Structures are given as structure tokens and as C-alpha cells.
Amino acid sequence: MASRLVQTPEIQKLLDRVSGLTVGGGDPRTKQIVRRIVSDLYTTIDEFDITPDEFWGTLGFLQQGAMEFGLIAPGLGFDHFLDIRMDEADKAAGIEGGTPRTIEGPLYVPGAPLAKGFARLDDGTDKGEVLVMHGRVTDQDGQPVAGAIVDVWHANTLGNYSYFDKSQTDYNNRRRIETDAEGKYKFHSIVPSGYAVPPQGTTERLLGSVGRHGNRPAHIHFFVSAPGYRHLTTQINIAGDPFLYDDFAQATREGLIPDVVRHEDAEAIRAEGLNTPFAEIDFGFTLVKARSEAEGELHARPRVPPIA
């Protein structure tokens, strides 16, 4: 892992200069992180004998692909790696249990309509399979958490998300549902499809260059939060998807693949107020008590603003 050139005093001094270690001002932690990342990249350039053509080609690629960094990051496993680090930190702090976390992805939109107990997520235009999903939010003792917010978002049957897909209505397949006194939430929607990264985009080109595909299995995203509990970012996968264990974003986790029960009998359909067969998912979320207010909060990242 050593490059003779990078170890020379000339390059060590260059690294000190570019990372601001030879001047006052700035943030000491940032200087150390910049030095480390740049030093690693210099070393990789030297060891792999990366040509100027390759370097500038990559820089141009990143420049063009910047709008897809939110997809390139999960594609390279960064989101999943951050999850594993948080799991490790929890374990080291003696925190166990609760619903497993998994990645947020880049397609959350804040400010979805808030409903009490029940919501219909889809706007009725998507003729996909009807989905009924419900469950309870509880604490680690199995006690209901009333007033928890289940913030849910998912793709349509074409694998597209409202807001990013401008052909959909505002907040289609996006709702916030407040749990009732028994900690229950429920929604009607359509069973989402998986999606692929944009064709010919930089993520697809990057994945293709290493022989990979850019498909995600069908899934439903959740933020679950309640005062006094740790914020949960997670997803469930739709069992049976061909990409279930081959997610380009590496986000599938055991404990997040609930059974899907298909109902075709007239009584069950009537009981739900529906007129077609439907798929049912029963899934409960277990929240962990927060030790600090910060643990209850969603971390910062670039997100789109709420829809005006």
C-alpha cells in the first residue's frame, strides 16, 4: 500500500501545503481528513500508474455525473457502510434490538400530508396491485407508542417517485401517518415496483464499467419517529422480487422482508372496503428509547425542499 513517490519529502510537503497544514486558520479536523483523502488518491494514482487521460476522464465523468452522486453513493455501498458503522456504534454502547435500520436513499421529500391512523397513499391513477399495509409501533417492551409518525414513501408500478417524476401528482405515494392510542398505523396503496438507475446516466455507466447492474428490488421507505425515541430510517422489501438479494444499493437486510399475503375472497375484499383482490403486509416497528434529544432527530443531508 506504499508509493515511494508519495513518501518523498517533495510530495509530503505538497500534501501539507494543499491540506493547509503549513498555514494557520481553517478547521484542524478538516485539514487532517483532506490530507488523508488526497494522500490516498495520490497513492492510488501512482500505484495504478493512472494516466492523465484516465485522471481527467474521471474528473469530467464526476463533473457530468454530479447530479447522480446521490445514486453513486449507495451504488458504491457508502450508505450501507454508514448503517453498519451506526450498528457497530450501537453495539459498543450496549444498544440492541429495535427494527433494523437501512438506507434512506436520495428520494425523500419532506412535508407529506399528515393523517391520523390511516391514509391512502396513491392517487388512484396507477392500476397496480392494491396493497394494504398495517402494523403497530411499539417500544422494546412491546408497549404501544401512540402519536408516533410513520413517514412512508414508495415508487409507483413504473418504479418512479412523485416529485422526481413530474407526471405524478404532488406527494403521490407519500404520507405521514400518526399512530393511534394502540400504536397502530394502516395504509392503502399499490404494490410498488423496483427501479433502475437512469439509463445512460453516470451511475449506470459507472456500474457498467465494473460489470454491475443498477436495479433495486421493490421496497417501501419509512422514517418512524416519536418523542423520546431514536429516529428510525428503514425500508421493507417486497418478498419475491427477483433483485431481492441483488440490490445495487446493498440495502436489503434480514428482518425487513415481511410476508405478503394475497387475498382474493370476497369477504376479505369487502372488509377492507375494496373491490379487487389485494396484497396485505403486516409489519410492526420497534422503537428504541433515546438517550438524548439528538438521537430523536433525522440526520442532515441534502434533501429536496417540501413541495410548495
Place this chain on the structure above:
Amino acid sequence: MASRLVQTPEIQKLLDRVSGLTVGGGDPRTKQIVRRIVSDLYTTIDEFDITPDEFWGTLGFLQQGAMEFGLIAPGLGFDHFLDIRMDEADKAAGIEGGTPRTIEGPLYVPGAPLAKGFARLDDGTDKGEVLVMHGRVTDQDGQPVAGAIVDVWHANTLGNYSYFDKSQTDYNNRRRIETDAEGKYKFHSIVPSGYAVPPQGTTERLLGSVGRHGNRPAHIHFFVSAPGYRHLTTQINIAGDPFLYDDFAQATREGLIPDVVRHEDAEAIRAEGLNTPFAEIDFGFTLVKARSEAEGELHARPRVPPIA
């Protein structure tokens, strides 16, 4: 330099997956390079205990700053590091001498007007100090190289470059000059000023975060090429600039800081066909014989297209 977590089988397998090592297809070299870069970044994240806020903040920063990658790269010394690697490769191949190379920077525009022997570079609107620059292009035996192309570009006295600064005329301070039978080139222009990276831009914010400034000393860029010779990418600096040895792009090199001679006597002014005092720079370029056609060519990188 080791992260226990990154060395676990779980993360090693994740790295294999994200870099496509578990699938066929794709480019084997790219897979190895992607694995190395991602592994180094995971390790840095783990060792510095980088938080999700820091990670996503950096990703958003890079996304917004993508248009400035051409400035961030030299700011972090990558361009200079590539020069040093090419110097080392030359030395290893027994190639010595010739005018030192230095970085191209992101502001070259191809297709500047071609003149024989002499050109005026500026359009007459910039009331800066008049510059007369001339010299000879020779080979390593001191023999003139006739028909060499001296492709020169520089900033105006505000530190701005035509094309990128839309207030300037097309190809202002940009020309290609073909050397005469004695290998001579000459041009009239104005003495350029140094420049700073765009205020409040991502490059300035990055440099500021590590306590650095984004100033370049005044300089003039050159590509010098001729059939049978290695392509030369270089710059000269204007002696006396306060940032001469504190270039944010790390591009100042010994051998590229010619003397500037100021002329105020009427006869010298008349001899140049001028009516004001002027600065004179005499600088010769020494080209090295190419061992292959490829050595005569400018390497690829994202560049703007010629002006229509």
C-alpha cells in the same frame, strides 16, 4: 492505516460486490481501482469517525461544486502531482532536458487564430502595461525548430480569461503563432494579472476550510508543439508577483520565471512600433524529440469546444 471494521469479512465482501468483483463483465482494471478508492474512503470514514452529517454534507458540497472540479483538482495539487509523475517517468526512461512542464489549468480554449511569426494577442481595450514577448523554439542541440506552434493564452489585467469572461472579445489574449525559419516567435499583448478562484464558490470554500487562499500569481500559458517533438504544456510566471511562490495551484517551477525588462526610452518604444513604455520578456522553449507519435499529442481532458 487499518480499520478493524473494513477488514471484517462483511465489509470485504461489500467491497467486492460494489466494485463488481463478484460478477463477470466490466473492465478488470476499473474494478481494482474502484475497489481501492472505495476501500480507502471507507477506511477514512471509519478512522476519523465521520458522521452521516459530515458524509452527506461533503457529498452535497461536491455535487454543488462539480462545475469547479477543474479548480479543485489543481487546488488539491493533483495537476502538479501528475506533472511530477511524468517527470519521474521521463527520468526513468533516460529523458532529460527541455523546457520544464507545468500544469495546463482548466481555461484553455482550442482553435485560437493562427499567425506566422508574430501576433498581437490583446484586442486593445485593456489599458494594462504593454508586453512584448519573444524567443526561439529550439531542439536540445540548440537548432531552431521552424513551423512549431506556440499556442499562448493568458488573463487580462482583471485576472479574467476570454470565453469564460463573456465581456471579452472571442479569443482575446489567445493566439497560435507559428515559428519562422529561425524558430522565432513574437507577440505583443498586455501584462496579465493573477487571479483568484470565484468568490464564495466551492473551491474557495474548500480552501478556506483548511485556512488556504485561492490566488494564482500572474502567468502565461503555452502549448508548444512541432512534428517529431514531444508536446510541451507549460507556463511562465511574471517575476515579482506577490503570490509567485504561493500559487494555490502549486504550478510555479524553477526555470519558468524569466526576467522582465522595462523599457522607457523613446528609441526602444519606436523600434517596437509602440507609443508607451513596455515590458519585455525573452524566453526560449526547448523541445525534446518524440520517440512515438503519441508523445507529440496533447493528452485528452474535458476542454471547452472551439469558439464557433
